[in-house]
Structures are given as structure tokens and as C-alpha cells.
Amino acid sequence: MLNTLKQKFRTWRLHRENALYEKAYIQKFGPLPPFETFVIHENTFSRRRLNIIYLTSYDGTFSINNTYLPLQELGTVFRFEMDPQDDRKQWYAQKEAINRQMVRFVQETMAQHTIDVIVCYLSGRTLTQATLDFFKTLNAPIINESLDDERKFKSRKGPDGRYRGMSEICSYFDVSLTTSKSALIKYAVEGGKVLYKPYAANPLIYKKLGLEKKYDVVFIGANYGTRPTYITYLRQNGISVLTKGSGWEEGNATPDEMIVLFNQAKIILGFAGVGINDDIFILKGRDFEAPLTGSFYITQRHSELEEYFVLGKDIETYATKEELLEKVRYFLSHENEREAVARNGFDTCLHHYTAKAAYEKILGYLGL
CATH class of the missing domain: 3.40.50.2000 (Glycogen Phosphorylase B;)
Incomplete structure (x- = not known):
């Protein structure tokens, strides 16, 4: 019974958030845009090898296989993992220190290499305001990617008073990527430049092995x-x-x-x-x-x-x-x-x- 009530409440909250953002978009920009506005159709990549900084809150199997390894196919990747998963209860106590470590990593890497792009998998939970301000000073484009924005575009507030999702941080990136159609106008309302990133997988990892079906x-x-x-x-x-x-x-x-x-x-x-x-x-x-x-x-x-x-x-x-x-x-x-x-x-x-x-x-x- 309790789980059913929780499910109904979360469903109501998600629909309410979507409706509020739609209203806010119309008030701010006018009619809701067609989905195609947020889609990249052409592949115009130069095919040259890039120098890429990859900043991630936590590299699980999905992000390693479908982000980190594909980026390695496209260039040299300099990776920093914050890893707040190790001790979730203590994360906010060490959040500022790890953010400072990440900023130093970016500074040192950019001092040693010409960086073409910075790719992030970060959120309001993992970033401090000082880091966001630092991002704005960089001369390389910064991309931030997010999954499951249907339920966590804002999410709840952490102990530091910042929403744990994307709503308060998306405007600090040159491009935000989301797999959620419903979140596209939310990014726009919050000042973010957003693109829809279709789901995909890495065929070098997920592949046929020729095994018996047992x-x-x-x-x-x-x-x-x-x-x-x-x-x-x-x-x-x-x-x-x-x-x-x-x-x-x-x-x-x-x-x-x-x-x-x-x-x-x-x-x-x-x-x-x-x-x-x-x-x-x-x-x-x-x-x-x-x-x-x-x-x-x-x-x-x-x-x-x-x-x-x-x-x-x-x-x-x-x-x-x-x-x-x-x-x-x-x-x-x-x-x-x-x-x-x-x-x-x-x-x-x-x-x-x-x-x-x-x-x-x-x-x-x-x-x-």
C-alpha cells in the first residue's frame, strides 16, 4: 500500500513538474518548439584525433562502456573521477575538497596539452559554485551529459542547499545532453543550451561471442x-x-x-x-x-x-x-x-x- 502511494505521488509530481515547465517555457519563449529543434541530424565530425578531458562523478559499467571507451576511440582522454559512491553519507563533507582536486586536474592538464573539448557527467550533487564559475573561464567547449532527467532534472536539495539534478547548473555548460524528451524545455527555461542525445551502445563491448543458448x-x-x-x-x-x-x-x-x-x-x-x-x-x-x-x-x-x-x-x-x-x-x-x-x-x-x-x-x- 505504501509503495503504491509513493508511486502515485511521484507520478503526480513528475507530471506537475512537466506542466509547470511547459507553462514557463511558453511565457518566456512562446509556443513549444518541435522536437527536431534539439536533434543533430548530420555527422560533420572532422575525424581528427582530439584531446579530451572527461570529468565524471562516478564511472559505472554503463558510463565506462558507453562514454569513456567510445571517447577513447576519438582521441586521447584525460579522465578525472570524483567517485562520491564510495561513501555517500560523507560525500557532502568532502565535496568542496574533491571539487578543488578536479579544478587542479583541469588546470594542470590544460597547461600541458591543447584541449579540444571537456566532456562531463556531473550534477548539482557533485559540483560546487566555485567549480561552476571556473568552468565559465575556460576556453574549451564544455559538454555535460545526463540520464534519467525524467525523474531527476531538479531532484531534491542536498545538505548544501543545491538541487541535486541539472536545473541549477545547466546554464554553466556550452551544451547539455539529455536522453529525456520531456527535459528539453526544462533546460531551455533554466538557461541551458540543450541537445537531445539518442541512446546508443558500444559494439566493441556488447557483441556476439558465438556461445550456446543455455x-x-x-x-x-x-x-x-x-x-x-x-x-x-x-x-x-x-x-x-x-x-x-x-x-x-x-x-x-x-x-x-x-x-x-x-x-x-x-x-x-x-x-x-x-x-x-x-x-x-x-x-x-x-x-x-x-x-x-x-x-x-x-x-x-x-x-x-x-x-x-x-x-x-x-x-x-x-x-x-x-x-x-x-x-x-x-x-x-x-x-x-x-x-x-x-x-x-x-x-x-x-x-x-x-x-x-x-x-x-x-x-x-x-x-x-
Whole structure:
């Protein structure tokens, strides 16, 4: 009951925030702009090797594979990781000191090398005002990237009084990148120059290994929200599901193990909910990582998927646990059809949605 109330409240809060920003945009700029306003269509990247500073709050598997490594393909990357994950309770006590370390790193690196661009994965939680002011003095373009802006564009305030999301910091960057359509006008209202960055994945990491398909269904991800409800339902109805991740009895999977398990899966299961919400859906990195491993992928159905995939041809989708069970049973017993979908999904992601190509478009937009 409590979780249901929390979910309803968060859904109401998200819709209210969206409505307030839409009203603010109209008052400030006029009619809401078309989505295409925020999209880069041409790849005008010069193909020259760049010197790149990469500043990140925390490099998890996703950011290493889909940001750091693709940037390394484009040039020499000088990386600084703040790593507030190590001791979350003490982060605010050391926030100013680590910000000073990062500023010194940038100063020393720029003194030794001609830097073409600074790429960041930072937030209001990780940055101090002094660092933001420092950014404004630099003569290299600064990009900041954010995921999950649907639920954390503002987020809540930290102990230092700053919102933990993007709302108070986006105006300090030359370009902000978001994967959230609903956040585009929010950035504009707050004074940021924003571009939509389509989701993509790294085919040098997420790749086919030619392994035998030994698991019926594999899900890798944390155990929260309605995920256990769906997985328990499958298991209660005779479907073997291997789960790995925080909160599951089977424990976590290493990054390398995840690639192996995806290759060994007949079906890779995905979820699209935002946090504990099961009525607000977004694209996930897994939507692009999973097909690149050559396995059949099924996830929760929502409209944004249709902008990337032909549903039913490239990937499969479901709306309810009953539909999920029906489709899992069908594709487990129809191998040829399952493999055809897997091949189509692989081809689509490899030809259209790679992380390197996504960054090339952004760098080309900056004249690099």
C-alpha cells in the first residue's frame, strides 16, 4: 500500500513538474518548439584525433562502456573521477575538497596539452559554485551529459542547499545532453543550451561471442519496483528465469559475465519503468546493449521505442505480465522466429545506434 502511494505521488509530481515547465517555457519563449529543434541530424565530425578531458562523478559499467571507451576511440582522454559512491553519507563533507582536486586536474592538464573539448557527467550533487564559475573561464567547449532527467532534472536539495539534478547548473555548460524528451524545455527555461542525445551502445563491448543458448530467460539489473512481480509470475508459470543484480539471490554479475550471459540467453528480459514507477516508461541503455549481443530482447512497450525499432521485427514488447508470459512461451518454442528478431535487432543497433557515432555527431556540431 505504501509503495503504491509513493508511486502515485511521484507520478503526480513528475507530471506537475512537466506542466509547470511547459507553462514557463511558453511565457518566456512562446509556443513549444518541435522536437527536431534539439536533434543533430548530420555527422560533420572532422575525424581528427582530439584531446579530451572527461570529468565524471562516478564511472559505472554503463558510463565506462558507453562514454569513456567510445571517447577513447576519438582521441586521447584525460579522465578525472570524483567517485562520491564510495561513501555517500560523507560525500557532502568532502565535496568542496574533491571539487578543488578536479579544478587542479583541469588546470594542470590544460597547461600541458591543447584541449579540444571537456566532456562531463556531473550534477548539482557533485559540483560546487566555485567549480561552476571556473568552468565559465575556460576556453574549451564544455559538454555535460545526463540520464534519467525524467525523474531527476531538479531532484531534491542536498545538505548544501543545491538541487541535486541539472536545473541549477545547466546554464554553466556550452551544451547539455539529455536522453529525456520531456527535459528539453526544462533546460531551455533554466538557461541551458540543450541537445537531445539518442541512446546508443558500444559494439566493441556488447557483441556476439558465438556461445550456446543455455538459458531460457535472463534478466540482469537491480531488484526493485514491479520487476520481482513480473519475474515471479514467469517462474510460477514454469518459465526458468536467471536473474543477476543487486537484491537477487543469485547475486551480481560482473561486466564480463553480463556479456556472456546475454549471449547464452534465448531471451533477454528488459523493463522500462522510471524508478519504482510502473506507469512512466523511458528508454534504457539495455534496449541497445542487449540486441548487440545477438540475443532476442523483450521489454515493456512504450512510444519512444517505436522511434528506434520496428516493434515485433527488431525487438518484442509487452504491456502486462500475462502478455509477457504468452510471448515468452511462444518465442521459446519458435526458435527460427526468435532468431530472426534477434538478427534484426542486432543489425539495427549496429548500423544506427553506436555510442561512437553519437559522440561524433555532437563533436561535429561543436565544429570539431
